[in-house]
Amino acid sequence: MDYEVITYNEVKNLSLLKINLHTGRHHQIRVQLSNFGHSIFGDNKYGTRGQGKQIALWAYELTIEHPISKEEITFKDLPESTATWCILRNVNNL
Numbered sequence: 001m002d003y004e005v006i007t008y009n010e011v012k013n014l015s016l017l018k019i020n021l022h023t024g025r026h027h028q029i030r031v032q033l034s035n036f037g038h039s040i041f042g043d044n045k046y047g048t049r050g051q052g053k054q055i056a057l058w059a060y061e062l063t064i065e066h067p068i069s070k071e072e073i074t075f076k077d078l079p080e081s082t083a084t085w086c087i088l089r090n091v092n093n094l
Contacts, residue, residue: 001032009087016087056084
């Protein structure tokens with residue numbers, strides 16, 4: 001896994017990260033960020049920040065191979081920039 005800090009919100013003490021996975025191992029992002037001492041907001045299993053909140057982990061872009069045509073298909077989506085996701089406001093480099 002490698003990552004890039006897109007933006008940091010000092011008021012909420014939250015960072016928006018762009019993460020590229022190297023394997024598809026279960027909970028890879030959650031475990032590794034927790035081991036770095038920077039658990040995901042709302043992750044009650046591997047962290048303590050944002051207890052009782054929705055985990056702030058989002059698949060912004062997903063590319064798969066179509067099972068029949070073998071064409072590569074990419075899906076992109078962002079959450080609404082409200083609540084925890086307010087850190088997305090004014091972010092243009094995704």
